[in-house]
Amino acid sequence: MSDKTRGTYRRTVDAMAMPFEVFLDGVVDTDAAALGVESFHQDLLWANDVFSLWDADSVLSRHLRGELTLEECPGEVREVLESCEWYRERTGGAFDAHKPGGSLDPTGIVKSWAVARAVWRLDAVASNWMVGASGDVMTRGGVRDIGIANPHVKGSPQGTDVVDVVRLGPEHPALATSGGAQVVDHIWDPVTGELARHFMQVSVAGTDFVSCDAWATAICAGGLRTAGLAMEDGYEVLMIIGGRYDGTFEAQKSPGWPSVAG
Structure with a gap:
């Protein structure tokens, strides 16, 4: 789907079994914008071919089966695995790419990593843009007000009530949300080894898209202690604890949480 009106180019592309919404503002050459978004899309598809655990023929699946050594994989595989280890240490073990039982699953940051890796394609055609990736948002240029989905709503939250509206811009260009709204009981507490149910949903705003993503998952897993570590690193946090009858x-929320309502 694309919309080319009033200097705005919009397109939704599918990769990694999810939609990615791309908005380019101030577009002069729509053909160049279309090419930039298509190149961005191809980079996402490439990342899926490398990292998908649903595809038995992906590079990561073959590596985990022992068919490919790490040296035989693209260098990006080592990069992602090393990033996962860095976040494990930074979060005090709350972010862990190993599932209970020891199997490796680095896909907790692959979506945000793939977007951050590919946005230079958008920078080449627009100075003001936004990418929405199933609840996570990365922006460049300008200011945008973004709604955070109600955790009770499954599927696309468009047209539904939101729990808050945050203002993204130069100070906070990235937002990530994690929890059990879309995929129930998929985050584990590394301390107890049990399913993590500290919060219904966690959102993190900051300067780095991948870090926001990792911290959101880590806070869901580790609770308030991990939220404190995220704030020490300069990230703002909104933690949904539970629902009221109304x-x-x-x-x-952290003191600097960028809510439009203040």
Whole structure:
């Protein structure tokens, strides 16, 4: 789907079994914009071919089966695995690419890593853009108000109530949200080894898209202690604790959380 009106180019592309919404503002050459978004899309598809654990023929699947050594994989595989280890150490073990039982699953940051790796394609054709990736948002240029989905809503949250609206811009260009709204009980507490149910949903805003993604997952897994570590690193946090009878939510947020409501 694309929309080429009033200097705006919009297109939704599919990769990694999810939609990625791309908005380019101030576009002069729509053909160049279309080419830039298509190149961005191809980079995402490449990342899926390398890292998908659903595809038995992906590079990562073959590596995990022992068919490819790490040296035989593209260098990006080592890069992602090393990033996962860095986040494990930085979060005090709350972000862990190993599932209970020891199997390796680095896909917790692959989506955001793939977007961050590919956005130079968008920078080449626009100075003001936004990418929405299933609840996570990366922006460049300008200011945008972004709604955070109600954790009770499954599937696309468009047209539904939101729990908060945040203002993304130069200070906070990235936003990531994690929890059990879309995939129930998929985050584990590394301390107890049990399913993590500290919060219904966690959102993190900051300067680095991949770090926001990793911290959101880590806080869901590790609870308030991990949220404190994220804030020490300069990230802002919104934690949805539970729902009230009237449909609103109990929540905690860091002092600098960029809510439009203040």
